[in-house]
Amino acid sequence: MGYLPFVLLWGLPQIWENSEGSSDLHSLPASPRFFPLRCLQISSFANSSWTRTDGLGWVGELQAYTWRNDSDTIVFLKPWSQGTLSDQLANQLQHIFKGYRSSFTRDIREFVKMLGSDYPFEIQISAGCEVLSGNSSESFLHSAFQGTDIMSFQGTSWVSAPDAPPWMQRVCRVLNEDQGTKETVQWLLYDICPQFVRGVLETGKSELEKQVKPEAWLSSGPTPGPGRLLLVCHVSGFYPKPVWVMWMRGEQEQPGTQQGDILPHADGTWYLRVTLDVAAGEASGLSCRVKHSSLGDQDIILYWDHSHVLVIVLSVLAFILVLGGSFAFWFRRRRVYQNIQ
Numbered sequence: 530m531g532y533l534p535f536v537l538l539w540g541l542p543q544i545w546e547n548s549e550g551s552s553d554l555h556s557l558p559a560s561p562r563f564f565p566l567r568c569l570q571i572s573s574f575a576n577s578s579w580t581r582t583d584g585l586g587w588v589g590e591l592q593a594y595t596w597r598n599d600s601d602t603i604v605f606l607k608p609w610s611q612g613t614l615s616d617q618l619a620n621q622l623q624h625i626f627k628g629y630r631s632s633f634t635r636d637i638r639e640f641v642k643m644l645g646s647d648y649p650f651e652i653q654i655s656a657g658c659e660v661l662s663g664n665s666s667e668s669f670l671h672s673a674f675q676g677t678d679i680m681s682f683q684g685t686s687w688v689s690a691p692d693a694p695p696w697m698q699r700v701c702r703v704l705n706e707d708q709g710t711k712e713t714v715q716w717l718l719y720d721i722c723p724q725f726v727r728g729v730l731e732t733g734k735s736e737l738e739k740q741v742k743p744e745a746w747l748s749s750g751p752t753p754g755p756g757r758l759l760l761v762c763h764v765s766g767f768y769p770k771p772v773w774v775m776w777m778r779g780e781q782e783q784p785g786t787q788q789g790d791i792l793p794h795a796d797g798t799w800y801l802r803v804t805l806d807v808a809a810g811e812a813s814g815l816s817c818r819v820k821h822s823s824l825g826d827q828d829i830i831l832y833w834d835h836s837h838v839l840v841i842v843l844s845v846l847a848f849i850l851v852l853g854g855s856f857a858f859w860f861r862r863r864r865v866y867q868n869i870q
């Protein structure tokens with residue numbers, strides 16, 4: 530069995546969740562920022578002859594690596610992606626990963642025969658590490674089958690996940706017999722990964738630690754019902770990802786505030802939409818408040834007041850006027866045209 534150690538990398542999701550920290554937004558400015566390296570492998574096996582494996586890698590929130598099935602090498606997407614790795618070690622790693630990818634496909638096909646299981650299926654492997662303060666680091670490697678956690682690498686061996694199907698025990702036993710692969714995985718996870726991440730944090734520091742201020746604006750959404758208004762607060766173009774946005778009345782947070790998903794822009798910044806469903810008469814005096822590390826303690830506060838409603842009414846009126854005007858113009862032209870004929 531070749532390079533199945535990668536399956537161990539599945540620890541990533543926990544670190545991922547921790548680093549997003551969006552559930553504890555009040556602690557925004559104080560929370561220390563870590564930049565875990567998270568690599569994701571996605572392997573689809575459609576049938577006994579068709580398969581593809583693609584890889585992606587992030588440092589913090591920024592994607593720095595990609596590895597498509599049709600490429601022989603991992604592609605560095607950022608000028609700082611190689612970190613402080615020597616070309617020699619970088620080449621050695623490319624070589625190891627290339628070997629891993631082809632033996633992974635072969636090994637999985639062997640497992641399918643051994644277990645008498647069936648196609649199609651999908652395997653995901655998540656692996657990486659995070660350098661914490663001081664000299665400590667945490668590494669992880671997890672593997673999922675059909676979207677469910679089945680195995681991880683813990684310390685020195687492969688361990689079946691608590692809810693994994695019974696055949697996983699057999700797979701782990703076979704994998705754990707392969708001492709060479711286990712040693713390679715340990716080397717990659719516990720030596721190379723933290724060392725690599727330290728280098729990347731040096732070379733990529735200015736981009737990783739940049740602060741980009743959000744823009745914010747208000748609009749009204751589709752009406753939630755008779756006599757009600759959906760107030761929408763848009764916050765766009767910020768980096769890093771943690772942000773706190775709340776509908777307020779004075780200093781009081783409005784518990785009905787609904788936060789959407791934080792969505793990516795193509796330039797690596799983020800967008801968030803936060804709504805509040807209110808009775809039309811109660812909208813006045815509400816405000817949308819935005820806290821973000823780039824703003825220091827200068828929160829953005831936008832008021833939903835009568836003038837805002839007026840702007841909407843006026844723009845609807847203007848729209849109707851323009852529409853009516855163009856219709857009248859078209860109608861006149863048509864008459865002129867018909868008269869000429």
Ligand SMILES: *[C@@H]1O[C@H](CO)[C@@H](O)[C@H](O)[C@H]1NC(C)=O
Nearest residue numbers: 574575576577578579580649
């Ligand atoms: C295998 O799956 C691929 C992709 O779905 C399909 O195009 C191909 O015809 C399949 N081959 C066989 C032998 O079933």
Ligand SMILES: *[C@@H]1O[C@H](CO)[C@@H](O)[C@H](O)[C@H]1NC(C)=O
Nearest residue numbers: 579580581582598599600631
């Ligand atoms: C993925 O790459 C492998 C190895 O290079 C190749 O055999 C396979 O056909 C590729 N799969 C697809 C769907 O292109």
